[in-house]
Amino acid sequence: MKLEQYKEDFLAHLQKKINVVEPQNLYNPIEYILDLGGKRLRPILVLMGTTAFGGDYKNGLDAALAVEVFHNFTLLHDDIMDDAPLRRGEATVHEKWDVNTAILSGDAMLILANQLLESYDGATFKKLMQLFNKTALEVCEGQQYDMDFETRNDVTAEEYIKMIGLKTSVLVAAALEMGAIIAGASEEDSKKIYEFGLNLGIAFQLQDDYLDAYGDAATFGKQVGGDIMENKKTFLYIEALKNATPELKEELLHWYDQILEDNTEKVVRVKELFQLIGSDTMTRAAIENYTKKAFDVLDEISISEANSLVLKQFGQNLMTRTV
Numbered sequence: 620m621k622l623e624q625y626k627e628d629f630l631a632h633l634q635k636k637i638n639v640v641e642p643q644n645l646y647n648p649i650e651y652i653l654d655l656g657g658k659r660l661r662p663i664l665v666l667m668g669t670t671a672f673g674g675d676y677k678n679g680l681d682a683a684l685a686v687e688v689f690h691n692f693t694l695l696h697d698d699i700m701d702d703a704p705l706r707r708g709e710a711t712v713h714e715k716w717d718v719n720t721a722i723l724s725g726d727a728m729l730i731l732a733n734q735l736l737e738s739y740d741g742a743t744f745k746k747l748m749q750l751f752n753k754t755a756l757e758v759c760e761g762q763q764y765d766m767d768f769e770t771r772n773d774v775t776a777e778e779y780i781k782m783i784g785l786k787t788s789v790l791v792a793a794a795l796e797m798g799a800i801i802a803g804a805s806e807e808d809s810k811k812i813y814e815f816g817l818n819l820g821i822a823f824q825l826q827d828d829y830l831d832a833y834g835d836a837a838t839f840g841k842q843v844g845g846d847i848m849e850n851k852k853t854f855l856y857i858e859a860l861k862n863a864t865p866e867l868k869e870e871l872l873h874w875y876d877q878i879l880e881d882n883t884e885k886v887v888r889v890k891e892l893f894q895l896i897g898s899d900t901m902t903r904a905a906i907e908n909y910t911k912k913a914f915d916v917l918d919e920i921s922i923s924e925a926n927s928l929v930l931k932q933f934g935q936n937l938m939t940r941t942v
Contacts, residue, residue: 622933625666625676626659632680633687636735648712648724649731652691655707660823660937661794662687667933668798668812671926682747682797685735689751690790692728693758695721700766701849729755739801746800754793761786768852772872776857780821787827788820811920818913819934825906826938828853832890833899844886850875854905859898867896910938 637653639646662683669679697703698711699721705711713721736747764782768774795816799809831846832855846853859871874889893899913934917927 622663622667625663628677629659629662629666629680629683629687632684636681636684637688637731644716644720645724645727648695648716648720649728651715652695652706652712653688655709657707658940659687661690661790664791664794664816665798665801667930668795669802670798671812671922671930672799672802672804672808674798674802676798679798679801681735681738682801683794685732685751686790686794686797688728688735689732689755692725692732693762695725695728697762700762701845703845743800747797750793750796750800754789757785757789761789765851769850771852772860772875774852774857776854776861779852779854779857783824784817784821787824788817791820791823792816805921808921811916815913815916815920815930818909818916819937822906822909822913822934823937825854825902825909826940828855829899829902829906830940832893844882844890847874847886847889848879848882850878854902855893855898857898858901859893859896862898862901863892863896867892906938910934 633653637650639650665679665683665686666676670676694706695712698706699713699718703711704714711721712724716724733748733751736744736751739747761782761784764778765786768779768782792813793816796809796813799812804812828846831853832844834843846856856871856875860868863871871889871892874885874892877885879885914931917930920927
């Protein structure tokens with residue numbers, strides 16, 4: 620598996636398939652968000668999944684693009700809901716254009732993602748569409764849970780893991796299973812690679828939460844401390860609230876009850892509280908736990924040792940990233 624080759628071929632496929640046509644105000648924002656870059660994690664996983672089970676990765680390019688277009692559609696709408704100013708270090712679509720344009724361009728992206736899967740035939744198409752639509756609905760469910768949690772102070776770690784499982788992990792898992800379906804893998808192996816992706820996706824999101832608080836703004840590409848500013852109940856916050864002394868708990872609740880113009884002091888102090896209570900260490904431990912769960916599943920899948928090792932190394936790299 621040559622990851623750089625996958626990325627190069629995927630980007631060429633993206634440029635070939637995504638064209639700005641009339642009306643330009645609908646398609647320019649789509650091209651803009653897809654050109655912002657990012658890790659291209661999910662499309663690469665489709666191609667890796669295809670290769671892992673003996674398929675030609677080029678047969679997975681349309682599915683890979685469908686997954687990437689859908690993922691960016693969710694980001695576009697998430698940014699509106701969060702009123703986020705930056706995405707990958709650049710202005711978000713609703714900031715660069717306006718909210719109505721961002722909503723409509725996002726809607727068009729969801730339809731484009733579905734259209735891209737039409738290139739597959741028969742049973743493969745049916746399996747891909749069933750998985751894609753199930754995943755798309757689960758992502759919406761996860762987003763709703765995320766929004767619900769904003770007004771609750773009793774969110775448990777288990778509820779949070781369920782939420783990120785739906786909002787983030789199911790798409791990582793589906794990307795890998797799509798590759799398996801395209802390659803003609805068995806039902807059992809397709810489900811196992813999905814399980815690998817599900818656990819890896821949870822670890823990935825927990826790492827994202829950690830980097831949101833403790834990452835470097837220059838490499839992270841998003842506003843560091845954004846979750847704290849928005850009073851988001853991340854794993855860091857939930858574990859801090861659960862394990863804090865009464866005094867520190869009261870202070871943490873006080874900060875998370877504030878909507879401020881200038882969040883500088885809030886972000887600094889909340890990060891200090893996380894470290895004082897130890898929720899930063901607990902989050903790192905959870906990341907390692909879900910990564911191990913993912914790797915344990917790999918050993919049960921009928922793929923070559925070499926392909927299994929590549930998937931494992933890919934997972935390791937995700938967990939040590941700074942972006």
